Amino acid sequence: MGSIDEDEEGDELACDGEAVQPSSDSLAAPRAASPVLIPAECLDEEGVGSRSATSVEWGSNEPRMGDEDNLRVDVEEMGREPRSFKEAMKFPQWHEAMKKEIEALEDNRTWSVVQLPEGKKALGTQWVYKVKYNSDASVERFKTRLVVFCNHQVEGINYNDTFAPVAKMVMVRTFLAVVAVKNWELHQMDVHNAFLHGDLSEEIYMKLPPGFNKGRPGAVCKLHKSLYELKQTPRCWFWLQR
Incomplete structure (x- = not known):
């Protein structure tokens, strides 16, 4: 299977799209096939896989790295938060956490995979990793979050109003x-x-x-639901509650 062609992760927040065929407006269907992860040794420094890479499926119990030494993780290394996708793929705990995050987003029909319409640009994405601890300092879980690079959103094109009203503390105390x-x-x-439950009105x-x-090749995700770091995400949640 092919792999990601574009730079997905790095220090700079980039979001350049490619012009291809128009997309379909249909909503995402329930997950039909498991998405695929690329082995760490097949990724470059930016986390982009080559087309010759042998795919690793999200559904596997452990990521097949090709080098068993990569899976011998001591407690200190396991508890360290990865700084890149390539680094996270060396540890089965993070691999499983990313798998669950993708499955949850697809079950929520957050997006549908389409071809990027001509003249449109796709926003970049990045994984964020966080180790959650219990009160006794033991590891509770490995949490991943998929975020969108919102710094290239254009007002009037892919977002409009962003404010969301909240209750003032004086009202909370009075209540x-x-x-x-x-x-x-x-x-x-x-x-x-x-x-993640808010509906998007923008394309x-x-x-x-x-x-x-x-x-x-040329596939992107067309968002139907709000996602972390989009400028309008808090407002989408507010409108959902009305």
Whole structure:
């Protein structure tokens, strides 16, 4: 299968697209086939794979690196947060975390894979890695997040209003005071990955995530749901609650 052709990860935030055939406007279908990861030894310093690379599937139990020494991870190295996709691919814990993140985004119908329309540009993407710890300093989980490079979004083209109203603290304190005076029960809740549920009204295209391979040259992701770091993501969540 083919691999990613464009620079997906680096110190600079880049988002150059390629002009190809128009895309389909249909929503993403449920995940039909597992996306593919490229082995670490087949990646260059920017995390871009060569076309001769042998693919590694997200669904595998461990990433096949070709060198078993890469999988002998001591506690110190395992707890260190990777600084690049290529580095993360050396550790099965991060490989599994990226797999789950991609599956969750596809199950949420966050995007559909299409060809980039002529005259459009695709925003770049990057993986962010974070080790979550328990109160006793033991590792709770390995968390990954796929973010979009929003610094190349153009106002009026792929975003408009970005503000989202929030409750002032004085109102929150007043509400809590009323609850206390009237001896009411108070409940709270948390929405898991809240920002990922907002619907986008703008036409936004995103480069394939680092390591993501659909075997379609020129393919990009057309976003249907908001994603982390998009300028309008908080506002999309606000409108969803109305």
